[in-house]
Amino acid sequence: MTPALPSHTTPEVRALLGDALLHELSHGLGGPYHVLFQGRFDTNAAAFREVFTEAGVDGRVYFAKKANKAAVYAERAAVAGLGVDVASHGELREALAAGVRGEDLVVTGPAKGDDLLRVAVLQGALIAVDALDELDRLLALASELDRTARVLLRRVPPQQPHSRFGLDDGDLRGALRRCADGHVDMEGFSFHLSGYDVRQRVDLAAELIHLCAEARTFGLRADRISIGGGFAVDYVDAEDWRRFEESRRPEHFHAGKSFGGFYPYHSPVAGADALRAILAATPTGEGADLATLLRAAGVALLVEPGRALLNQAGFTVFRVQGVKERDGYAVLTVDGSSLSLSEQWFDSEFLPDPVLVPAGSGPVADAGPYPACVGAATCLESDLLTWRKIPFPLQPAVGDLLVYLNTAGYQMDSNESPFHELALPPKVVVEPSASSFRWRLDRRPS
Structure with a gap:
């Protein structure tokens, strides 16, 4: 039997799991949906800012918008005075529509198109330049617009020399010379580093500080560096994660499915503590x-x-619409697809156990475990939300809800698609009220 892997929760989440609102929303919306908690976003942002204050460091937090398309998080970033990291013309437009000022945007991503660069320059956004040809196009645009472009030069990480992101040593020197002669305010350097290794980030950040000193010899401003993201989230308890890792076998997964690797769902140093x-x-x-x-x-x-x-800032709800008994476990079918739980995109799986919320109102004895995997309402053999045979404490039944906790970060919409003409799950902003909870649909532009 596969061991349980319960997710960390919050009092707000636990209260909502016991509220009739979840079933009402499932009925009213007619399909799967995502729940968003804006207050948790505010709390997480405040924690990062507090770290800078404690350390006496001049720091700035930018929300990486690619992690979730919802409007509410960009709106909260605008209210709190956070920056927003965007990587496309659409993300830039939606951040501006949410109230984020142009000068509070940083535009990342490789080989940015001229339309995106033009708007970024006009809005006074900070632009992370990834290559010399991109810098040349940016300089030409800035001259044409008679504006000064705000620039960070992205350094290719020596620890990851095969990365497709960033400038190597030779290109960096060429970029510094171009910046000294062009319509740019070269504010500093950045890097894109995969993974969550603290030591690698610390060492590369120190190198960027030295690069700032070198850039100043060219007469450039160079007074800031960006170390990007890579702040892990702690999803599950350390002992549960250890037990899962040590006992994992192919028979714990439907059809003996195997994966190349998983996100580190337990991280002893996570979030603001990683900073x-x-x-x-x-x-x-x-x-x-x-x-x-x-x-x-x-x-x-x-x-x-x-x-x-986005840690604990949302979860995803599906309704069970079929239960098929197999040899020693069940295959549940829910009213959505794995495209709304995007870890499958990385040939992996979102591992924390979904919570079963029964349709019945009466007490149910814990007579389990009842192992079950979770399939999608599509005709694809490979479309499973959960290949792992989850040890549910109650026997799942049609009409029950499955709640995947803590999905706001990347899981909800990174890979969403209206395959089979299934509607994309709507996003519902839920807040505590005097009596219970109140809700509204997120106002993300269509």
Whole structure:
């Protein structure tokens, strides 16, 4: 039997799981839906800002909008005075519509099109330049518009030399010379580093501080660096994760399915605490911690968390519409698809156990476990939301709800598609009220 892997929750989530509202929304919306908690986003953002205050570091938090398309999170970022990280013309437009000021945007992504660069320059957004040809196009646009472009130069990580993102040593020097002669305000450097390794980020951040000093010899401003995102989220308890990892076998998954790897669903240092650890660490070869180096150099630190700002900020609800008994386990079919639970996009699986919310109102004895995997309402053999045989404490039945917790970060909509003409799950903003909860549909432009 596969071990249970329950998700961390919050009091607000636990209260809503016991509220009739979930079934009412399932009935009224006629399909799966996502629940959003704007207050949790505010709390996470405040935690990151507090770390900068504690360390005495000039820092700026940008919400990585790609992590969720909902309007409410960009709206909260605007109200709180956060920046927003965008990587497309559509994301930029929606951030502006949510009230985010142009100068509070950072535009990332490789090989940005001229239309995106033009709007970014006109709005005064900060632009992370990824290649020399992109910089040349940006310089020409800035000259044509008679505007000054705000620029970060993205450094290819020496720790990941095969990354397709960033400028190598030779291109960086060429870029500095171009910036010194062009219509740009070269504000500093950035990098795109895969994974969650604190040491790699600390060492590369120190290198960028030294690059700022070199850039200043060209007469450039160079007073900020961006270390991007990569702040892990802690989804499950350490002991549960250890037990899962040590006992995992092919027979724990439908059809003996195997995966190349999983997200580290338990992380002992996560979210704002990961930023705290980065600032407190001493880079290799340096005599002081990163916070001290930043202060001494007069360099601000920019961070671009996505998943970490959305920790516990939402969950996803499906309705069970079929139960098929197999040899020793059940195959549940729900009213949606794995395209609304996007970890499958990475040939992986969203592992925390979904919570079963029975349709009946009376008490049900815990007579389980009842192992079951979860399939989609499509005709694709491979379309499973959960291949793992979840040990449900109650026997699932048609009309029950399955709630996948903590899905706001990347899971909800990164890979969504109206396949089979199934409607995309709507997003519902839920807030506590005097009596119970109140809700509204998210106002994301269509």
